Amino acid sequence: AQKRYANLRDLPAETTCGTVIGLSMNAGLMADLPSLAGSGADGVGLFRTELQFLANANVPRRGDLAGLYARVMQAAQGKPVVFRTLDIGSDKVLPYMRRPEEPNPALGWRAIRVALDRPGVMRMQLQALIRAAAGRPLHIMFPFIAQLDEFRNARALLDAEIEREDKLGHALPAELRVGAMLETPSMAFAPRKFFELADFISIGGNDLKQFFFAADRENELVRRRYDTLNTSFLTLIEMIVNRCSDTGTPLSFCGEDAGRPIEALCLSAMGLRALSMRPASIGPVKHLIRRVDLSEIRQAILDARDRGDQSVRGAVNACLADMLN
Ligand code: PEP
Numbered sequence: 001a002q003k004r005y006a007n008l009r010d011l012p013a014e015t016t017c018g019t020v021i022g023l024s025m026n027a028g029l030m031a032d033l034p035s036l037a038g039s040g041a042d043g044v045g046l047f048r049t050e051l052q053f054l055a056n057a058n059v060p061r062r063g064d065l066a067g068l069y070a071r072v073m074q075a076a077q078g079k080p081v082v083f084r085t086l087d088i089g090s091d092k093v094l095p096y097m098r099r100p101e102e103p104n105p106a107l108g109w110r111a112i113r114v115a116l117d118r119p120g121v122m123r124m125q126l127q128a129l130i131r132a133a134a135g136r137p138l139h140i141m142f143p144f145i146a147q148l149d150e151f152r153n154a155r156a157l158l159d160a161e162i163e164r165e166d167k168l169g170h171a172l173p174a175e176l177r178v179g180a181m182l183e184t185p186s187m188a189f190a191p192r193k194f195f196e197l198a199d200f201i202s203i204g205g206n207d208l209k210q211f212f213f214a215a216d217r218e219n220e221l222v223r224r225r226y227d228t229l230n231t232s233f234l235t236l237i238e239m240i241v242n243r244c245s246d247t248g249t250p251l252s253f254c255g256e257d258a259g260r261p262i263e264a265l266c267l268s269a270m271g272l273r274a275l276s277m278r279p280a281s282i283g284p285v286k287h288l289i290r291r292v293d294l295s296e297i298r299q300a301i302l303d304a305r306d307r308g309d310q311s312v313r314g315a316v317n318a319c320l321a322d323m324l325n
């Protein structure tokens with residue numbers, strides 16, 4: 001698939017109406033990094049750090065993590081890499097971590113909730129990230145923020161580690177950007193302060209959709225029941241876009257839907273200007289984006305919403321068929 005789109009690699013994802021959509025890739029292993037050059041991605045929009053923790057029999061050591069993170073930044077050759085701190089619990093369980101039985105793990109003790117209650121592991125991870133950056137820019141993103149204070153507290157932990165590393169005489173990152181993943185509907189309604197405090201926000205569409213429709217992403221009986229192009233979900237996305245643009249907060253979308261061409265197009269039509277996806281999706285998404293007039297897609301979506309269509313998929317497909325033929 002990569003080969004087929006190779007001629008697009010160095011071209012921007014620019015619509016016929018002149019809107020440029022930034023396309024980054026998701027990663028989680030050192031082995032993913034060669035795809036950065038191969039796909040022409042702008043950077044790594046989501047580096048899932050839990051894979052190193054899941055692949056080990058014990059908590060990885062700080063020095064080993066710092067080495068790995070430094071190699072990832074090195075391989076990115078100056079392109080930004082957004083490291084998401086440990087996102088465990090729910091579907092991602094560490095074999096060596098004792099945790100309580102939970103009636104509903106997806107709604108349970110996971111991600112930032114664990115990190116704030118038992119900060120030891122995240123502090124170690126933050127130290128590793130700071131040491132890895134040493135003189136380079138560092139982008140850190142906290143997963144599963146569901147209320148403003150969780151972001152404040154996570155950020156305070158990071159600030160404390162920066163201060164500690166400084167006192168210990170380690171080189172600090174050249175620049176620090178601290179973001180939040182928006183994965184629960186609650187954050188679309190967060191105080192304005194949240195959008196001001198975050199250096200950037202990334203929509204975790206997999207979880208956001210699961211919680212918006214109350215449909216377990218792991219449950220085959222319901223996981224495909226609700227369309228991402230459901231009018232209500234796109235209205236939620238539009239609301240988040242508007243709240244971020246009010247405060248000038250950079251926004252991206254890093255769930256799996258970003259890598260599906262029609263979904264990527266509709267997210268762009270709702271105002272997203274940065275998407276992060278599996279490397280193999282970059283070619284197909286770029287190919288479609290470069291052939292469309294986004295304002296026409298947007299109009300088709302708004303008309304479908306006015307008509308009361310449950311999903312805008314039919315309207316968008318019809319619009320595309322007209323446009324591309
Ligand atoms: C998401 O929830 O959309 C996301 C990107 O994170 P993960 O799939 O790792 O939960």
Ligand code: MG
Nearest residue numbers: 183204206207
């Ligand atoms: Mg998630």
